[in-house]
Amino acid sequence: MATHGARRLLPMAANTAGILAIELLAACQGIEFHAPHQTSAPLREILATVRERVPFYERDRRFAPDIDTIKALVMSGAFAPWVEEILPSYA
Numbered sequence: 001m002a003t004h005g006a007r008r009l010l011p012m013a014a015n016t017a018g019i020l021a022i023e024l025l026a027a028c029q030g031i032e033f034h035a036p037h038q039t040s041a042p043l044r045e046i047l048a049t050v051r052e053r054v055p056f057y058e059r060d061r062r063f064a065p066d067i068d069t070i071k072a073l074v075m076s077g078a079f080a081p082w083v084e085e086i087l088p089s090y091a
Contacts, residue, residue: 014075021070024050025063032056042082049078 028050031039038044053073054066073079 014071017071017074018067020074021067022063024070024074025054025066028054029057042085046079046082049073 028047053069
């Protein structure tokens with residue numbers, strides 16, 4: 001059963017990365033809706049990282065390409081430094 005579980009792990013990780021990408025995009029949009037209020041410095045850094053690749057949604061557009069872009073960023077480990085700060089047990 002462990003072999004079967006190990007085989008399923010990569011698709012589950014990819015699915016989780018997709019969920020995190022959607023949540024990140026929604027959070028970034030929400031933070032920007034509350035401008036001129038500011039969020040914490042780490043969240044501003046994360047927002048900048050996301051916005052380097054996906055612009056603010058001023059109008060409706062297809063989400064799939066943006067989700068795929070941020071999903072790849074999540075899978076690359078780009079957010080690991082912030083996770084390590086928040087969750088010391090992650091390292």
